[in-house]
Amino acid sequence: EDKVVQSPLSLVVHEGDTVTLNCSYEVTNFRSLLWYKQEKKAPTFLFMLTSSGIEKKSGRLSSILDKKELFSILNITATQTGDSAVYLCAVLTNTGNQFYFGTGTSLTVIP
C-alpha cells in the first residue's frame, strides 16, 4: 500500500532556530514529491521535487529529495512566528495521477 510518513508530528521552536522536517515515502511509480504549507484551510504550494540531490530554495526555505533512500527534507532557517503552520508532504505517482499526503508536521514558532 502506498504511504507517506512525516516526522516529527509536531515541533515547537524559538524564533531564529533552524528546523528540519522529514518526509519518507513508499509508493509505486513515483513521479514527484511536493511540500505544502497549511495555515488555515487551504494548503499552499512550496516546492515540487522530481530529481534526487537537487536542492530547491525559496528564501529561508529549502528542500531536497533522495530517491534512493525514499525521503525528502524541508529546512527552514531563522524561523519566524509566521512560519507556524502544518507542513504537508505529498507524493504524486504515475498511476492514476493520485496525490498521497502525509499527516503533516505541525510547527509552532514562539517569540
Place this chain on the structure above:
Amino acid sequence: GAGVSQTPSNKVTEKGKYVELRCDPISGHTALYWYRQSLGQGPEFLIYFQGTGAADDSGLPNDRFFAVRPEGSVSTLKIQRTERGDSAVYLCASSLMRAGGGTDTQYFGPGTRLTVL
C-alpha cells in the same frame, strides 16, 4: 478567477440530509481533485477529474458520495444521507496537464467545513 474557490465555506447539516459542495477551479485547469481532511490528518484523496470525466474515483468511501463536473470546469461533490463521520473539511484542488501527459502542481481552494450534527 485568480484561484480555486469553494462554496459554501461552512455547512452545518443534520444527519441523514443531502449536501452539495461546489468547487470552481482555476480557469484553464483541466485536472480537478477532491480531498477530505479530518482534524490532525493530511488530505485524503476522494476523486480526480480529467475534463468532464472521473478518471479516478477510487477514494470515494461509499456510494453515498458522488461528484460531477458536467462541463469540465465547476465540480460538485454530493453527499447523500450524511452521517456524523462525514464531518470534515472538503478540499478541492486543480492543476494543469503537462505537455506529454501527467499533471502539474495542485492549487487548493479554501475548503468547505462540513459539520453533520
